[in-house]
Amino acid sequence: MNTTTEQVTCLGCRRPLRSAASIARGRGPVCDRRARQSAVDLRDFTPAQVDAARELIEDAAIVPLRGRVFRTVSTDGRELHLTHPATCNCAAGLKARRCYHIAAARLLLAA
Numbered sequence: 569m570n571t572t573t574e575q576v577t578c579l580g581c582r583r584p585l586r587s588a589a590s591i592a593r594g595r596g597p598v599c600d601r602r603a604r605q606s607a608v609d610l611r612d613f614t615p616a617q618v619d620a621a622r623e624l625i626e627d628a629a630i631v632p633l634r635g636r637v638f639r640t641v642s643t644d645g646r647e648l649h650l651t652h653p654a655t656c657n658c659a660a661g662l663k664a665r666r667c668y669h670i671a672a673a674r675l676l677l678a679a
């Protein structure tokens with residue numbers, strides 16, 4: 569090894585980190601968010617539900633309302649649900665308490 573730079577690289581993606589905050593965390597903002605989200609307990613959810621949850625967040629179809637309650641929009645955009653990290657008033661949420669809205673709420677609260 570004859571590297572002359574003291575470059576700190578991201579623990580997630582190995583890209584060089586520049587900002588002091590990123591260096592302190594050891595991760596860039598994207599990888600930091602991902603690391604915190606992967607610490608969320610999503611074992612109750614299928615990978616498809618987790619994917620749908622991430623999509624919901626990317627589409628901004630989940631909006632914080634108050635406290636830990638979120639308003640979520642159904643896939644067709646026609647229905648609104650109230651979602652909490654432990655419960656949701658959509659059909660799947662009422663039945664099994666395991667809808668992707670709940671997964672999204674947990675991810676958002678961790679981020």
Ligand SMILES: [Zn+2]
Pocket residue numbers: 578579580581582583595596598599600
């Ligand atoms: Zn990274």
Ligand SMILES: [Zn+2]
Pocket residue numbers: 649651656657658659660661667668669670
């Ligand atoms: Zn739901």
